[in-house]
Structures are given as structure tokens and as C-alpha cells.
Amino acid sequence: xxxxxxxxxxxxxxxxxxxxxxxxxxxxxxxxxxxxxxxxxxxxxxxxxxxxxxxxxxxxxxxxxxxxxxxxxxxxxxxxxxxxxxxxxxxxxxxxxxxxxxxxxxxxxxxxxxxxxxxxxxxxxxxxxxxxxxxxxxxxxxxxxxxxxxxxxxxxxxxxxxxxxxxxxxxxxxxxxxxxxxxxxxxxxxxxxxxxxxxxxxxxxxxxxxxxxxxxxxxxxxxxxxxxxxxxxxxxxxxxxxxxxxxxxxxxxxxxxxxxxxxxxxxxxxxxxxxxxxxxxxxxxxxxxxxxxxxxxxxxx
Amino acid sequence: xxxxxxxxxxxxxxxxxxxxxxxxxxxxxxxxxxxxxxxxxxxxxxxxxxxxxxxxxxxxxxxxxxxxxxxxxxxxxxxxxxxxxxxxxxxxxxxxxxxxxxxxxxxxxxxxxxxxxxxxxxxxxxxxxxxxxxxxxxxxxxxxxxxxxxxxxxxxxxxxxxxxxxxxxxxxxxxxxxxxxxxxxxxxxxxxxxxxxxxxxxxxxxxxxxxxxxxxxxxxxxxxxxxxxxxxxxxxxxxxxxxxxxxxxxxxxxxxxxxxxxxxxxxxxxxxxxxxxxxxxxxxxxxxxxxxxxxxxxxxxxxxxxxxxxxxxxxxxxxxxxxxxxxxxxxxxxxxxxxxxxxxxxxxxxxxxxxxxxxxxxxxxxxxxxxxxxxxxxxxxxxxxxxxxxxxxxxxxxxxxxxxxxxxxxxxxxxxxxxxxxxxxxxxxxxxxxxxxxxxxxxxxxx
Numbered sequence: 103x104x105x106x107x108x109x110x111x112x113x114x115x116x117x118x119x120x121x122x123x124x125x126x127x128x129x130x131x132x133x134x135x136x137x138x139x140x141x142x143x144x145x146x147x148x149x150x151x152x153x154x155x156x157x158x159x160x161x162x163x164x165x166x167x168x169x170x171x172x173x174x175x176x177x178x179x180x181x182x183x184x185x186x187x188x189x190x191x192x193x194x195x196x197x198x199x200x201x202x203x204x205x206x207x208x209x210x211x212x213x214x215x216x217x218x219x220x221x222x223x224x225x226x227x228x229x230x231x232x233x234x235x236x237x238x239x240x241x242x243x244x245x246x247x248x249x250x251x252x253x254x255x256x257x258x259x260x261x262x263x264x265x266x267x268x269x270x271x272x273x274x275x276x277x278x279x280x281x282x283x284x285x286x287x288x289x290x291x292x293x294x295x296x297x298x299x300x301x302x303x304x305x306x307x308x309x310x311x312x313x314x315x316x317x318x319x320x321x322x323x324x325x326x327x328x329x330x331x332x333x334x335x336x337x338x339x340x341x342x343x344x345x346x347x348x349x350x351x352x353x354x355x356x357x358x359x360x361x362x363x364x365x366x367x368x369x370x371x372x373x374x375x376x377x378x379x380x381x382x383x384x385x386x387x388x389x390x391x392x393x394x395x396x397x398x399x400x401x402x403x
Numbered sequence: 404x405x406x407x408x409x410x411x412x413x414x415x416x417x418x419x420x421x422x423x424x425x426x427x428x429x430x431x432x433x434x435x436x437x438x439x440x441x442x443x444x445x446x447x448x449x450x451x452x453x454x455x456x457x458x459x460x461x462x463x464x465x466x467x468x469x470x471x472x473x474x475x476x477x478x479x480x481x482x483x484x485x486x487x488x489x490x491x492x493x494x495x496x497x498x499x500x501x502x503x504x505x506x507x508x509x510x511x512x513x514x515x516x517x518x519x520x521x522x523x524x525x526x527x528x529x530x531x532x533x534x535x536x537x538x539x540x541x542x543x544x545x546x547x548x549x550x551x552x553x554x555x556x557x558x559x560x561x562x563x564x565x566x567x568x569x570x571x572x573x574x575x576x577x578x579x580x581x582x583x584x585x586x587x588x589x590x591x592x593x594x595x596x597x598x599x600x601x602x603x604x605x606x607x608x609x610x611x612x613x614x615x616x617x618x619x620x621x622x623x624x625x626x627x628x629x630x631x632x633x634x635x636x637x638x639x640x641x642x643x644x645x646x647x648x649x650x651x652x653x654x655x656x657x658x659x660x661x662x663x664x665x666x667x668x669x670x671x672x673x674x675x676x677x678x679x680x681x682x683x684x685x686x687x688x689x690x691x692x693x694x695x696x697x698x699x700x701x702x703x704x705x706x707x708x709x710x711x712x713x714x715x716x717x718x719x720x721x722x723x724x725x726x727x728x729x730x731x732x733x734x735x736x737x738x739x740x741x742x743x744x745x746x747x748x749x750x751x752x753x754x755x756x757x758x759x760x761x762x763x764x765x766x767x768x769x770x771x772x773x774x775x776x777x778x779x780x781x782x783x784x785x786x787x788x789x790x791x792x793x794x795x796x797x798x799x800x801x802x803x804x805x806x807x808x809x810x811x812x813x814x815x816x817x818x819x820x821x822x823x824x825x826x827x828x829x830x831x832x833x834x835x836x837x838x839x840x841x842x843x844x845x846x847x848x849x850x
Contacts, residue, residue, distance in 0.1 A: 158697050161672040246500075253504030340461070340486050340497060340507070353487065358695060359666035360490045361563070361687040361722060362465050362758055365695030367668055 146378075153177055153372040160367055177372040184354075184369055191343060192350040193376075196329060198261065199346055203268030204324035211271060211320050215278025216309055220291060233279075236272030242333050249337045263338035264346070268328045274320040281316035282309070318391040322384065329381055347377045438537060438555035439530040443736055448534065448743075451736040455480025458737045461488040461498065462513035464562065464724065466757040470750040474741060477749075481737060491515065495807055498729070502527050508731040510738040514559060515724045516550040517614070517802045517810065520630065522727070523558040524804040529728040531557040534739045542747055546796035547762040551725050554632070559725030560746040561762035563754070565685025566792035567618060567708045567721045570692070573781070574702040575604060575680040583706045587650050590709045594659040597680060605661035608679045609651075611821040612665055613813035614721060615683075619647045621719035621800045623711055627835075630801045636850045637803070637838050639831035646711060648827040655821060662821065671695050683708060685721035686789035690758040693779045701778070705785045708792060718792040719800070723762070760789060767793055805845060809838045 148165060154174040155163065163169035181189050218229060248267055252258050257266070286309050294304045310317070332348040339345060342353065355370045357363035460471065460483055471485045486509070488497040495518060501508045514522060522528050536557040540548065547561035571583060579600040584590035594606035609615065620627060625643020629636035654660050661679050663669040673679035675698040682688065692703055708718045726745060728738045744750045747763065755761040755772055766772055767790045776782045803809050816837055817830035842849035 158675070160668075161675040162698060249500060250504055253500070253506050256506065258504070258507055336489075336493070337496075337500065340488050342487060353489070356490050356493070358668070358671065360463055360465070361565075361685075361724075362690040363463075363490075363694070364465070365671065365691070367671075 149371065149375050149378075153368075153375045155368060155371075157365065157368045160371070173368070174372070177368055178376070181369045181372045181376065184366065188342060189347075189350065189373060189376075192345050192347045195261075195344060196346040196348075196377075199264050199268060199331070200325050200328045203265045204321065204328040206265070206269045207271045207274060207324045207328075208317060208321045210269060211274035211278045211324075212282075212310070212313060212317055213305070214275050215280075216282045216286070216305060216313065218275075218279050219282035220286060220288070220309075233272050233276055237276055241267070245334050245337050248334070252338065258338050259340050259344065261344060264331070264335055264344075267334055268324075268331070271320075271324055271327070274324055277320055277323070278313070278316055281319075282313060285312050285316060315391055318388050322388055325384060326381060347373070351377065438532040438557070441532060441535040443534050443739070445535070448736055448740050452478045452481060452740050455482075456734055456737050457482040457484065458510040458734050458741060459484045459486065460511040460726075460741065461486050461494065461509040462511070462726065463487050463490045463494060464513055464754075464759070466754040466759045467513075467745065469757060470745050470753050473749060473753060474744050477744075478740075481740075483741060492807070492811070498522075502729060502731060505731065508729050508733075510728065510732040510734050511726055511741055512729055513562065513724050514727050515722065516547070516561075516720070517617075517806045519551060519559055519725055519727065520553060520802055520804040521807050522729075523553045523556070524633070527730050528558045529730055529732065529735055531560065531728070531739065531742075533735075536560070539747065542764065543762045544764060544767065544793050544796070545798065546720050546793070547723065547725075549798070549800075550720070550723070551727075559727035560742045562724050562726050562746050563687060563759050564762040564793060565687050565720050565722040565760065566789060566796055567622065567683055567685055567718050568789055568792050569681060569683050569706045569708055570688055571681035571704055571706060572674075572677055572699065572702050573704045575677045579604075583704075584709050585707070586713050586715075587709045587711055591650060591654060594654055595657065598657075598659050604678050604680055605673075606654075606659060607681050607683065608661035608663050608665060608670060608673060609821070610662050610664045611814055611818035613810040613817075615665075616647070616813070616817065617802075618685075618719045618721040619651070619683075620644050621797060622708065622717055623647050624717070624797060626799060626801075628801050628803050630804060633804075633846070634848045634850075635803060635842050637835045637842070638850075639828075639835045644831060645828070648831070652820075652827050655823075655827070660821075675699060677702075685723065686760040686792065687722065689760075689777060689779065689785055693758075699779075701781050703780055704783055705780060705788045707788060716795045717797050718795045720796055803838065803842070804847070805838075805842060808841055809834070812837055812841075 151166060151168055152160060154172050154177070155169045156171060156173045156177075159169035159171060159173065218226060244267075249258065252263050252266075257263050290308060290312075291304060294308055299308075329346075330348060331346065332352065335346050335349045336352070339349065342350070345353065351370055351373045354366055354373065358365045358367065455478070458481070460467070462485065467485060471483045475481060475483055488494045488509075494513065498509075498512055498514075514528075519528075532555070537555070539560070542548075543561045544564060544566075546566070547564045551557055551559045551561055569583070575581075575597070576583065579597055581593050581597055582589070584593045590606070597604050597606050617627075620639075620643050623643040623646040625641050625647065627637060627639045627641060627644055629638075661673055663673055663679070670679065674682075674692070674696045689705075692699060696703075710717065726742055728735050728742065732738055745754070751761055751763045751766055755766045761767055761772070773786050773790060774784060775786055777785045813834060816834040817827065819825055820827045820830040839849045
């Protein structure tokens with residue numbers, strides 16, 4: 103975030119030969135940023151290095167350096183082949199949960215956030231209070247009651263048990279609400295109404311492009327939450343064919359503490375690496391929209 | 404990270420267990436008493452197999468996969484869905500959830516011996532006397548057969564067993580000139596000698612494990628738990644318990660135990676690189692060593708569990724599971740057919756052949772089983788040692804009817820002693836107090 107905030111002033115002062123930029127440099131800040139960078143990258147580095155090791159190599163070599171044999175490709179092949187290739191199934195499941203769950207949540211967040219921001223109606227303050235309250239309740243605390251409710255409805259051990267809770271995201275709604283308040287000027291909406299456009303047309307053709315940066319932020323947020331969701335699937339799902347990656351990898355890791363279980367730490371590690379690759383890709387692809395969104399908001403005020 | 408996540412899960416598992424136990428604890432006054440009448444005959448079971456149907460089995464035991472395949476081949480009209488609902492606590496959470504919700508309850512569930520009384524007393528399981536299970540007396544080892552009983556009622560069939568033995572890394576022992584300890588005194592001396600010779604090496608690892616502690620007390624002749632229906636006693640000041648703490652406390656004080664938590668990646672690493680030189684553990688361990696500690700191939704051996712008195716022959720059980728039929732199961736007759744196939748008939752042999760340690764006297768006595776040479780253990784006939792241990796289990800042990808909960812708070816009470824906060828005996832006292840308090844809250848008469 104700090105990166106994005108410096109982009110604009112720097113761009114504005116570009117013709118002044120970057121002198122502005124230099125003045126902003128501080129050794130303390132650079133050191134702190136470097137530490138933060140190491141802190142966040144070290145686990146990824148460990149994961150990358152460890153995924154090149156065999157099960158035996160993991161135990162016989164230093165964690166942050168390579169062991170003799172380079173087994174990354176063998177590990178990847180084994181990960182996809184282990185237990186009749188169930189890893190690919192988990193990957194597809196996760197995609198399904200993310201596309202339907204996180205995608206649906208983002209759509210609902212946008213519709214509701216826009217509606218709450220741009221329409222005045224009785225009880226709006228009450229809705230605001232409920233949404234804020236919803237942000238405060240951790241999803242983990244709701245998992246068990248949700249399970250009991252879903253069990254009564256016969257929804258446990260089905261994909262709906264993951265998708266329906268994923269559709270509800272009070273934080274995304276709150277974010278879209280505040281974003282829509284600033285990003286969509288009332289004047290545009292009024293002129294569109296005067297021109298005779300319907301409310302849905304206004305939302306999809308006028309508001310949505312203005313909301314795009316906020317949408318990307320919420321979409322990324324929902325994607326990460328759904329992609330990493332662990333506790334809810336753990337409670338809801340029994341059938342390994344429905345597992346998302348998180349739960350699948352956990353079940354592989356748990357084999358190590360099972361009597362007679364097959365110990366496959368190397369596949370758990372390689373699987374974890376494969377699991378974070380799509381998330382990293384999503385961030386790299388979408389960060390452009392994201393940054394411009396944050397910056398646009400800051401300049402507007 | 405691993406630990407915190409486990410803890411979080413445990414917390415959640417507990418909250419559900421509490422909830423469910425609260426529902427079940429009130430209505431039973433005569434639990435664990437008389438046997439149910441036999442209402443389903445063997446012919447009825449056979450007829451159900453011929454008619455066919457579908458059952459759902461929740462189990463994490465890997466060898467059941469082959470058993471299910473064989474069973475379906477033998478009875479083509481029966482469809483068995485084998486679901487791994489998690490290991491241990493995860494599985495109990497899932498089972499308790501399903502029972503509480505009243506839907507999605509499996510027809511067959513794997514339940515460890517220590518957890519069985521909890522489900523039995525809450526009337527969550529079917530008394531197998533309905534199917535004439537008492538006729539199986541003598542089929543299983545006395546220890547495991549006793550573990551599935553509550554009074555006359557039979558709440559599960561023993562699937563495997565874990566009589567304890569000493570697994571040790573011969574290479575490490577030889578390197579430092581350590582003789583295989585036959586008594587606990589020799590064991591303590593070996594622990595000191597090994598750690599002095601190589602400060603990185605430890606005789607074993609223990610960061611506080613409820614199952615290990617209770618098994619050790621069991622072997623020492625302690626009976627801290629007494630259960631008679633809903634009258635329960637917890638007492639960790641008996642001589643057996645004091646024998647164990649008298650041995651283990653000095654090992655903790657002198658820092659002779661590797662503090663790495665069992666079953667973690669660090670534990671496997673220690674077993675592989677020789678810094679954990681031995682384990683006193685259940686007879687199911689060979690399969691885990693072979694798959695998880697490949698670097699130890701050829702180096703490990705098995706010896707009888709160290710004794711309290713020279714020349715003694717006393718062992719105890721560590722772990723092991725039964726398979727049971729939940730009270731709310733939809734197809735109990737087929738479920739029982741599967742239970743019997745998997746634990747008594749062909750399934751028992753199949754599982755023993757695939758590396759599980761059997762609970763049936765027939766498999767334990769078979770020459771093929773006893774004569775099997777394990778390359779991992781340098782060609783040693785490991786099963787001879789383990790089967791001998793199975794016959795020496797000290798009788799009369801019982802677990803609490805809320806042992807799953809009790810074990811889950813072990814770390815918060817006795818676990819502190821491993822960190823140097825108080826002694827084991829202090830920790831056991833607070834474990835006892837917490838267990839008594841919980842039992843009373845659940846409606847038990849606890850002394």
C-alpha cells in the first residue's frame with residue numbers, strides 16, 4: 103500500500119528529475135521495508151527449496167538450502183499421481199468454490215454496497231450496524247452453528263455447504279459500500295435517470311466501470327478467503343472427492359500421524375507450493391487495477 | 404504453526420463434544436450393564452448380505468481399503484462406501500456432529516479403544532449382543548476384548564491392537580556401547596549414558612502424551628480410573644502411577660528426553676537421524692517406521708518392553724481401534740456383517756498381511772505371521788516379540804467414559820511438568836481434579 107501511495111506524487115514530479123524521490127529516501131524506512139520483505143518472502147523461499155527435496159532429503163538437509171538431489175519435477179508428477187490423481191480433483195473443486203463462491207459474493211457485495219450507498223431508505227442505519235456487527239464476528243465462530251443448520255437442511259457433504267457460506271461476506275459489502283459512496287457521483291446517476299435509463303442498466307453500464315477498481319479489490323479479497331478456507335470444509339465435508347486443496351493437503355499431512363499411514367511430507371510441501379501459485383498469479387495479474395483503484399480514490403478527495 | 408492450528412481444531416472439537424455429551428449424559432442410569440438380547444441371527448445377517456444394500460464406513464485405517472474391495476467382491480450386491488473422516492479427534496468431531504445433527508450418521512465407525520466408553524455410555528452405539536457378538540469370546544486377545552466391553556454389553560469389535568514394545572535404533576545403541584535395556588532402571592541408565600556420549604541424542608522423545616502416560620501407568624500396575632456404570636473414580640496417587648513418575652521425573656529433570664512433539668515432522672526427522680534412539684510404543688509402529696523413516700532402514704530392532712522387575716512379563720496396550728455401529732445407523736444388519744468380515748473373517752487376515760497388527764488370537768498365533776522377516780528390522784522376526792507382548796497385557800485397565808475430553812486437557816495440566824513447571828505428580832493431580840470436575844458436570848458420580 104505504501105508503494106502505491108508514492109507512485110502518484112513521484113509521477114507528478116517526474117519532470118523535476120526525480121529529485122523529489124531522492125529526498126524521500128530514508129535509511130530507517132528502507133531497513134524496515136527490507137526486513138518486512140525478508141519476513142514475508144522467507145517462508146516462500148523455504149517452500150520453494152523444500153519442494154525440490156525427496157521425503158528423505160527433507161529430513162537429512164538444512165531447511166533453507168538444497169539437498170543433493172533435485173526432485174521438484176518428480177515431486178510435482180507424484181503429487182498429481184498420488185491416490186489416483188486426487189490432487190487435480192481438489193484443484194478443480196477449489197476453482198469451483200472460488201469462481202461460484204467468491205465470484206458470487208463479489209457480485210452480491212457490489213449490488214448491495216451500491217444500493218446501500220446510493221439509495222436512501224428507512225432502516226439504512228440499522229443495516230449498517232448489522233453489517234458492521236457481521237464484520238466483527240469471526241467465521242470460525244459461526245462454523246459449528248452453520249453445520250447444525252445445514253445438517254438439518256441436508257446440505258452437509260455437498261458443494262453447497264462451502265459455496266453458500268462463501269457467498270456471505272460482510273467485509274466485502276462494507277468495502278463496496280464505502281467505495282461506491284465516493285466513486286459513483288450522484289450527478290451521473292441523476293442525469294442517467296433523466297435520460298430514462300432503468301436502474302439495472304445504470305448499475306451495469308454506468309456504475310460498474312466506475313466501481314471496477316473496488317470490485318477487483320473485493321474479488322481478490324473474497325478469492326483469497328475462499329481459496330484458503332479450511333475450517334468450514336473440515337467440518338462440512340466428509341467425501342474426499344469434494345475437498346478443496348487446503349483440506350486435501352491437511353489430510354495428506356495427517357497421514358503422518360495415522361497408524362499405518364503413508365508419510366508424504368514431500369507431496370504436502372509440493373502440493374502447498376502448487377496451491378499458492380494461482381493466488382500469486384491472480385495478484386500479479388490484478389494488481390494493476392488494484393493499485394490504480396487505490397490511487398484514484400486518494401486523488402479524488 | 405502446526406501446533407496452533409491443531410489447538411484451534413481441538414478447541415472446536417471440544418465445544419461440540421461438550422454439547423453432545425450434555426445431551427446424552429442425562430438419560431442413562433443403567434448404562435454399561437446387562438447384555439441386549441440377540442434379536443438378529445446369523446441367518447438373518449446372511450439373508451441381508453444376499454439381499455444387498457449400501458453401507459457407509461467412516462474409518463482412517465489404511466488397510467481397510469483392500470478389505471472393502473474384497474468384501475464387495477464376495478458380496479456383489481452390497482455397496483460399501485469407505486470415507487476417511489479424519490484421524491482421531493477430527494473423526495470424533497465429525498461423528499459427534501453427525502450424531503448431534505441426527506443426519507449423515509455412518510453405519511460403521513472406527514473408534515479407538517480409549518474413546519469407545521464415551522460413545523457407549525452416551526448410548527450412541529449399538530450393543531452388538533443384538534447380533535450375538537458374545538459368541539465371539541476367545542476370538543480376540545483378552546485385552547482388546549475387554550476394551551470393547553462395558554459390563555456385559557459389547558460396543559464394537561476389536562480391529563487392531565497396540566501391545567507395547569521397545570523399538571530401538573541398533574546402530575545408535577551399538578555406536579555408544581549401550582545394551583538393550585530389559586528393565587526401567589537399565590533404561591534410565593541408558594538414557595543418561597547415551598545423552599552423555601552424544602549431547603544431540605536422546606533415548607526417546609516425550610513432550611507430554613496422554614496415551615503414553617496412561618499406558619505406562621497401566622504397565623506399572625496402576626489403575627487410576629475405576630468405572631462402574633456412571634460411578635467413576637479418578638486417582639493418580641496409586642502405587643502404579645508413582646512408579647511411573649518416579650522413573651520419568653528424573654528423566655525430565657536431567658533433560659534426557661527430546662522435547663519434540665510426537666508425530667510431528669521434527670519427530671520423524673529425529674527418528675531418521677538417530678537423535679531419537681528408541682520408542683516404547685504400540686505394535687502398530689513398524690508400518691509407520693517403514694513409510695515415514697526410510698533412512699532408518701535396516702537400523703531398527705524390536706525388543707520387549709522394559710520391565711519394572713528383572714524377569715517380569717508385564718505389558719500394556721497403546722492405542723488400537725475398534726469398529727462400531729452407531730445407534731443411529733441406517734443399516735445395522737449389513738453393518739454387522741461388515742464388522743465381522745473385517746475383524747474376524749477374511750478381513751482380519753488381509754489386514755494383518757498388509758501390515759496392521761491384529762487383535763485376533765488366530766492371526767497372532769499363525770506361523771506365517773510370526774515367521775515373517777522384516778527387512779527394515781534387519782530380517783528380525785518382529786512379530787514374535789510383539790505377539791508375545793500381546794499375551795502379557797496387564798488385565799483390569801479401564802478408561803474414563805469421557806477420556807477423549809480428559810486426553811485433550813492433558814497438555815494444559817500434566818504438560819506443564821515437561822516444561823519444568825511443577826512435577827509430574829502435581830500435574831497428574833491437576834489432571835485428576837479437572838477430570839473429576841468435568842465428569843461431575845456431565846452427570847457422573849465421580850470420586
